[in-house]
Amino acid sequence: MYLLEPREKPSRVMKWLSPVIALSAMLVVSSLLFLMLGLDPARALYIFFVEPLTSLYNLSELTIKASPLILIALGLAIGFRAKLFNIGAEGQLTIGAIFGGGIAILFHDHTGWWILPLMVVMGAIGGAFWGLIPAFLKTHFNAEETLTTLMMNYVALFVLLYLVNGPWRDPDGMNFPQSVMFNESATLPFVIEGTRVNASIFITFLALVIFWIFIKKSMSAYKLEVSGQAPMAAKYAGFSSKKAVWLSLGLSGFMAGIAGLCEVAGPIGQLNPNISPGYGYAAIIVAYLGRLNPIGIVLSGFLMALLYLGGEMAQMELQLSVAITGIFQGLLLFFLLASDVLIEKRYRFAKKKLKPRMSETDPTVA
Amino acid sequence: MSIEVTAILAGTIAAATPLVFAGLGELVAERTGVINLGVEGMMLVGAIAGFAFAAQYEASVASALLVGALAGMLMSLIFAFFTLSLSTNQSACGLALTIFGIGISAFIGQNYVSTALPGLQNLNIPVLSDIPLIGPILFQQNYVVYLSILAFIFVWWVLAKTHLGLLLKAVGEAPESAHAMGYNVLGIRYCAVLFGGAMAGIGGAFLSTVYTPMWIENMVAGRGWIAIALVVFAAWKPARLMLGAYLFGGVTILQFHAQTLGLSIPNELLSALPYVATIVVLVVISRDKKLLKLNFPASLGKTFTP
Secondary structure (H helix, E strand, O other): EEEEOOOOOOHHHHHHHHHHHHHHHHHHHHHHHHHHOOOOHHHHHHHHHHHHHHOOOOOOOOOOHHHHHHHHHHHHHHHHHHOOOOOOOHHHHHHHHHHHHHHHEEEOOOOOOOOHHHHHHHHHHHHHHHHHHHHHHHHHHHHHHHHHHHHHHHHHHHHHHHHHOOOOOOOOOOOOOOOOOHHHHOOEEEEOOOOOOEEEEHHHHHHHHHHHHHHHHHHHHHHHHHHHHHHHHHHOOOOOHHHHHHHHHHHHHHHHHHHHHHHHHHHHHHOOOOOOOOOOHHHHHHHHHHOOOHHHHHHHHHHHHHHHHHHHHHHHHHOOOOOHHHHHHHHHHHHHHHHHHHHHHHEEEOOOOOOOOOOOOOOOOO | OOHHHHHHHHHHHHHHHHHHHHHHHHHHHHHOOOOOOHHHHHHHHHHHHHHHHHHHHHHOHHHHHHHHHHHHHHHHHHHHHHHHHHOOOHHHHHHHHHHHHHHHHHHHHHHHHHEOOOOOOOOOOOOEEEEEEOHHHOOOOOOOHHHHHHHHHHHHHHHHHHHHHHHHHHHHHHHHHHHOOOOOHHHHHHHHHHHHHHHHHHHHHHHHHOOEEEOOOOOOOOHHHHHHHHHHHHOOHHHHHHHHHHHHHHHHHHHHHHHOOOOOOOHHHHOOOHHHHHHHHHHHHOOOOHHHHHOOOOOOOOOOOO
């Protein structure tokens, strides 16, 4: 029989091997899924995972999807290091899009270089605001952030629906729930000819650099990490747990808000009910899969983008619903969590636990 | 006006029913120390499973509910395996289950989006339903609503009055002691989690085959999460859970009657009301640290390795 016993110290090899194991397990199960659906698994896997990498245009589409995922995941990673479960990224990116998009709609008849930067700033403020509300509820009322951030996602969605169905609806939009298309000054410029890749990749890159510096050099980041790894030690050292909550939720909201703005000021070009295919939730998986580490996050951001793009290709070529991406995401997270157990623990085969021996001489022993 | 009030209150009871089922299931699981955040996913899978079965085989609501329960159990089995046998983090696993459940229900459901089901007739309990005012509200519901009341009585009775209930609570409060006494802690937790999955599945199937007899992607719309919040609000007590569920049913129903009640709040913002209410409720409950500490199952969320 096998025993699960703790290791002397966490295995560093497993830390990086675990995502590989999880990915492989996911591929195996997805092949089985394709088989069950009557599809050739090899071809389906090819369409899903290889085809999106085969052309420059596809790679650019991949980048467009990976950029917001990486940006949001970077923000989330800071909070996750402090063991603060912010599942509210979806709502935070929505409110960021609303705040920033609101500027675009407000100044729809204006042009100027200042509109776009203002939108980005407002997007960041919007997202941070949406993240700071649950932070306030946690620090002042002890309300767990897991459920409050989640509820805020739903509220954000309804705020968006209200705006695009009501006051912000495009009067020339044939009654569709959408805002006016943003004008040129309010849209992120393209940076690569012939593709839809826009300036948001610079923002993501900048965020990556800042994140790296922050993690390596900043005292605040260190405090956050300690309060996650050893909360009692952090308490004795005087690291404010309240500050940790404000910082991590505010920062992830900030990043998510910018990402949301980049989506509506970029590929989408307006506010409508479908500004995110669940990027806020996918980014959680990206952060976790990437081991809360900048390089890891970039790699897993591209992997997650691959799942999204592969899903779209599978829809076109195999008539599979894009919902299959959600299935893969869930599976990936499951397998990742399972293989992560091997970082702290290991399996050992041991003999069955022996019952205490009956003593033949001592009648008092049972 | 009194017709309106009757409609609101009657609607409240029906709207609360999925929350009752899912909430009771989660309450039992959490009492044994397992927090299953996958309720939303389990409800969705239960909803599509029940719906698809009923649509495919022109089956009765009862069999749809059964299929929903089985589907929910299957989902919770996955969760139980990962958290109890493989010792993974419960919260993260629950989230994974939800993401998975949303995906798989949407995937299976794509073929059923335009299908309609016959739904269920409301019962008309003789004599009692003729009582003015409360008669139509309490005694003209469909049988699944009454089933949810039975479920509440069952769960309350088991937890409060039976040895099994004591065992469940013991496993949740002090798994090491229960283990030392020779009880199979993981086995009991497995059963509790499976029960939670079955209940969530029934709640979901009720939504898709009775409450609104159709399938829309993501139709559970966060009720699973509200159910989890309700368990906290209930301080893990079944009676309080019912109170919370009916309060929330009321808030949900309000959005459909706001116009007639003279409220001029836009529709979409009214839809946000249940979620705002959940936040308010969580804040109110969490402020009372003593209440939480007293009733919080001590081993909730912690992994147990025998």
